[in-house]
Amino acid sequence: MTLRRWTRPGWEGILRSLRYWLTPGMGIKRWLVLLLVGITELALALAYVLVTIYREQPLPPIFYYITLQFIPRLGRAALFGLLGLVTTGFALLRLNRTLLSPFLQPGRDVAEILHRHRQRERGPRIVVIGGGTGQSTLLRGLKGVSARLTAVVTVADDGGSSGRLRREMGLLPPGDFRNCLAALAEAEPLMTALFQYRFGRGTGLNGHAFGNLFIAAMAEITGSFERAVAESSRVLAVRGQVLPCTVEHVILAAEIRDAEGRIHRVDGESAIPEVRGRIERVWLIPEHARAYPETIRAILEADLIVLGPGSLYTSVLPNLLVEGIVPAIRASRALKVYVCNVATQIGETDGYTVADHVRAIERHVGVGLFDLVLVNSRVDVPWEEIPEEVGELVRWDGQPIPPYTVVAMDVIDERMPWRHDPEKLARALMTLFERSRR
Known part of the structure; x- marks a missing residue:
């Protein structure tokens, strides 16, 4: 050889x-x-x-x-x-x-490697607020343009492996933290794959992700969930930091209007999409959960704040409902961009347009929280080939949505057009950021 x-x-x-x-x-x-x-x-x-x-x-x-x-x-x-x-x-x-x-x-x-490293070290301070697949997708793209990243993660998740660990060990739900750590990791691919591995059998292990168990064990060793996430970041050589919106244990509640016009109250993030109807509002229990101080500091020092993409009612809004987050965003001098989802989410945003997403945020936190709305411009997608569990394309009719500036760009993944492409989305956000600086 x-x-x-x-x-x-x-x-x-x-x-x-x-x-x-x-x-x-x-x-x-x-x-x-x-x-x-x-x-x-x-x-x-x-x-x-x-x-x-x-x-x-x-x-x-x-x-x-x-x-x-x-x-x-x-x-x-x-x-x-x-x-x-x-x-x-x-x-x-x-x-x-x-x-x-x-x-x-x-x-x-x-x-070339040193040049790109220096560029990332001098990149803008970016704060990404959200949760779920959308947030980790964006982080994978942004870690190539800046090393000064902060992911602000919701702690309202109560389903699956995260919900079990939350109930049995009293932890904050580690699932979204695990996804963000894996997305920002610079470690060997095998280590990242191990962190994301989910057990498919075994008494007590079935359904658990290894990364969730790792964070839970680290929390026991270090004495706090926040320290566990920080130490896990070192193991995975994470570029940036992952912070909770709050360290208080919160429950996400919702009011849902069914087809007959009746209002149903639902407690628990995982239960909300299971109730058919239109979500009227969501709130946290307790309502006055205080924001994590490091998260507030990161928002105030940011150059660019990105809301979404991610589940509107169960990923993005739970962060904004934490006391102190919205005032910090409004006080920050950063460029603020809301990234609207490419597709609607069944059981949560059925039939929503871009304007519906924006107005839903306004109903909960007021008008003018962000400067720009970034939407997908690709409409030539063979939507009949999309899996049934995916909703429909989020439409924008080209009409303005005051007081925001709506920007349409091609940001979809060619292989999975109901999701964002990490590199396309990161390039689009950096283009908007550079324009704002000029």
Whole structure:
């Protein structure tokens, strides 16, 4: 078996690498200059020694040719200088590849990797508020553009593995935290897959996700759920941080109007989509659950705040209903964007348009919480091929939704057009952010 050594094609690769090295803010040029100064000082010291020997010691005639005395001094200086630059550059290139080869991916240049790392470190402070699949999808895209990410997660989940751990151990529900950690992870893919693994059999284990059990065990060891999430972030080499909207145990309640016009009260996040009808409002029990201080700080310091995507009534709104979250968003000087879902959610937002989503948020927290509404512009989707458990395309008729600016972009996943594409959505948000800065 032969091992293929990584190479980049000729001068094109060299020039591309050089462009990355010379990009402002890389923190490289200053040390290269210092290195050159040090080498020059060593060369001067050696030159003084050689000149002293040359002048004071008798040397054989062959040294006339070895020292190139038949060439003018400026010519000799240029020749040796050129040879020195080529030799030094080649040595540094080989040294850097040798030292960093264990950390490089095939086809990736160290200068390119460092350049992108620096860009992410200087990226905007982004706060993503939501929960469920939509939030983790967005985070997977955003971690490529900024390392200063904060995911604010709802703690109202009471179904599945999270609900069982919440009832049996008194924990905050770890499911959405697990999904966010996995989305932001830089660890090996096998570790991420392990974190997301769900047991399919076994007494007591059936239905549990390994990551949920890991967080639960870490909470027992560290003494707090917040510390458990932070330590889990280190294990997975998470880019950014994952914070709860509150550390109080809350229950999500809803009033649902059925087809006959009767109002039904439902307690429990997992039970809400099971009751057929139109959701009139949702609230938290207790109603005055206080926001987690670190979450408030992240919102106030943010450059970009993103609401959604995610289940409107069971993922996005439960965060906004926590006392202190909405005032912090309004006080923040960040650009605030609401990302509307691509598809409606059966049992929750049946028949909703983009305007219906926006007005539902307004009924709960007031008008003008965000600046922009980002909607999907792709309508040429073969919706008849979409699975039955998925709702319908969320429509926007092109009419304004005051006082917001509605922006339509292609943000759907080509393979699953009822969901957002992580990279498309991240690019769209960064485009809006750059426009706002300009």
